[in-house]
Amino acid sequence: MRIILTGAGGFVGRHLARRLLAQGLDGRVVERLVLADLDPPELDDIRVTRVAGDLSDAGVRARLVADGADVLFHLAALPGGAAARDPALSRKVNLDGTLDLIEAAAAAHAGRVPPLRVVYTSTIAVLGHPMPALVDDATPLQPAMTYGTHKRMVELALDDYRRRGLVDPVAIRLSGILARPGGATGLKSAFMSDVFHALAAGRPYTCPVSPAAAIWAMSLDRCVDNLLHAATVDGALMPVGGAVTLPALRLAMGDLVTAIARRTGTDAGLVDYAPDAGLEAAFGAHPPLSTPAADAAGFRHDGTVDALVESALSTL
Amino acid sequence: MRIILTGAGGFVGRHLARRLLAQGLDGRVVERLVLADLDPPELDDIRVTRVAGDLSDAGVRARLVADGADVLFHLAALPGGAAARDPALSRKVNLDGTLDLIEAAAAAHAGRVPPLRVVYTSTIAVLGHPMPALVDDATPLQPAMTYGTHKRMVELALDDYRRRGLVDPVAIRLSGILARPGGATGLKSAFMSDVFHALAAGRPYTCPVSPAAAIWAMSLDRCVDNLLHAATVDGALMPVGGAVTLPALRLAMGDLVTAIARRTGTDAGLVDYAPDAGLEAAFGAHPPLSTPAADAAGFRHDGTVDALVESALSTL
Numbered sequence: 010m011r012i013i014l015t016g017a018g019g020f021v022g023r024h025l026a027r028r029l030l031a032q033g034l035d036g037r038v039v040e041r042l043v044l045a046d047l048d049p050p051e052l053d054d055i056r057v058t059r060v061a062g063d064l065s066d067a068g069v070r071a072r073l074v075a076d077g078a079d080v081l082f083h084l085a086a087l088p089g090g091a092a093a094r095d096p097a098l099s100r101k102v103n104l105d106g107t108l109d110l111i112e113a114a115a116a117a118h119a120g121r122v123p124p125l126r127v128v129y130t131s132t133i134a135v136l137g138h139p140m141p142a143l144v145d146d147a148t149p150l151q152p153a154m155t156y157g158t159h160k161r162m163v164e165l166a167l168d169d170y171r172r173r174g175l176v177d178p179v180a181i182r183l184s185g186i187l188a189r190p191g192g193a194t195g196l197k198s199a200f201m202s203d204v205f206h207a208l209a210a211g212r213p214y215t216c217p218v219s220p221a222a223a224i225w226a227m228s229l230d231r232c233v234d235n236l237l238h239a240a241t242v243d244g245a246l247m248p249v250g251g252a253v254t255l256p257a258l259r260l261a262m263g264d265l266v267t268a269i270a271r272r273t274g275t276d277a278g279l280v281d282y283a284p285d286a287g288l289e290a291a292f293g294a295h296p297p298l299s300t301p302a303a304d305a306a307g308f309r310h311d312g313t314v315d316a317l318v319e320s321a322l323s324t325l
Numbered sequence: 326m327r328i329i330l331t332g333a334g335g336f337v338g339r340h341l342a343r344r345l346l347a348q349g350l351d352g353r354v355v356e357r358l359v360l361a362d363l364d365p366p367e368l369d370d371i372r373v374t375r376v377a378g379d380l381s382d383a384g385v386r387a388r389l390v391a392d393g394a395d396v397l398f399h400l401a402a403l404p405g406g407a408a409a410r411d412p413a414l415s416r417k418v419n420l421d422g423t424l425d426l427i428e429a430a431a432a433a434h435a436g437r438v439p440p441l442r443v444v445y446t447s448t449i450a451v452l453g454h455p456m457p458a459l460v461d462d463a464t465p466l467q468p469a470m471t472y473g474t475h476k477r478m479v480e481l482a483l484d485d486y487r488r489r490g491l492v493d494p495v496a497i498r499l500s501g502i503l504a505r506p507g508g509a510t511g512l513k514s515a516f517m518s519d520v521f522h523a524l525a526a527g528r529p530y531t532c533p534v535s536p537a538a539a540i541w542a543m544s545l546d547r548c549v550d551n552l553l554h555a556a557t558v559d560g561a562l563m564p565v566g567g568a569v570t571l572p573a574l575r576l577a578m579g580d581l582v583t584a585i586a587r588r589t590g591t592d593a594g595l596v597d598y599a600p601d602a603g604l605e606a607a608f609g610a611h612p613p614l615s616t617p618a619a620d621a622a623g624f625r626h627d628g629t630v631d632a633l634v635e636s637a638l639s640t641l
Binding site for chain 2: 096100105108137147149150151152153154155158161162165166168169172173249250
């Protein structure tokens, strides 16, 4: 199996690359893995090819798709905060460059059957803000920021590409992935991950949301499980529109802290709470989430807070 | 008041241009009207400037927006059938070129208060196909063809431009406009208009949908009323998302024929019916339509089939 992975230098991309090489995809061995990013990781594996460069550069796109593939994982994106600061760059990367890349990959694949499976990482930001009292598959998609807007626009374009037979896309909307690397990542939601690093190291931590703050979360390993599933899931199991909101565990921040402390053998009292109203509203007010379409298509969350914590700690 | 109108050579654009010059906008005189199209109409009025060219050409866009405006009506588009035949051109015109034009107009307007009002003609094709048993403002937007996909993508982008303060957009989704000029326009929905021309001329007509076929329709004059309203409506009256499905009369084709015959003093028996299953499904199966958001914002349909027919005949 030949695979192209964009955003390979990112937190999720690196882990996905390692797992693809280690375990293959749905019982099939990965023969070739093309890692694309501004600075793709150097993995010591002869199956790996690196394509370094900006995907909004047509030459970079051409090199990336030149040798064809069975699956394209398109994870590369300008993140939400950066997109808000530079909407023109978001349009270039998250919209125009993304459409150009997928059209180039489809053209390189033209004439082959089946069409190229494209796994696209969308986001719960397509749902908008504030959220209704319950989010389910009927919740209107009304993004409230540039990042979510461009992600939703691409979801629509992918569905059109599918109808036109250009590619065979599966778009999955991700919640918070735990635990990201420690340190200043620039993400406002970094607190969800920072608390893992603090407790694992026995350090005190001041949490910027309340213990009652409700978040949607998924472990990194479970996120990659879902990406691998998206690469092979029968398209007929996907709902109209071709995009699903992935299941995620809805957790109270205090329960997450308790579970991390239990698993790491540290004291939950190391964490105190100094809620910031803005962060509480943006990341701590997630309503109950129902995802029947994704569930029916075989996507899964971590099951329990303890399972999520164990999984997240294993990739810390 | 200074106005830019793209798609000025089209059926709706020509009529909008004439009415803007004749009656102004909300009590204000039109001082300057820039008509843009591949071949804009020659109107004998010193207030009119013509900009001929392709809006996907940056030079044409720059000329169009150079002198600023109070309102931009963006009607130019590659129509649905042509978009389906040439999706790449649809992306260029209906998506990329449209976003580029609006960004160029916003840049030319930058620093002025209020931001530029942009009236964007979207389409009921954003609703998708087949439609549910009732269409209302909660109906999911799941376009089923390239044209509707690109129109929905632009609606989303406009809402983002609004949040970013670039422009002040109002997007309105149009149904069938009656009556278009006779002759082969290439539109599959041409039958709705052709029956007007036939009966007005006392000619027999074979209708390709059944008398029970249910269509959504609006007269040309009422469509322009709604465009003029969109140029001045208080943005606070628009719903979240900034786009509304316009009210439209839901008519049985047989009732439309009867009303045209009555008004023109001809015999409804001139029309016979030879339903085509494809046309019946695509254009003759429109469910009841409820448009509370547009109603609340002051948009209106023609009221009755007789009023619609009288209005449509007046612009035939």
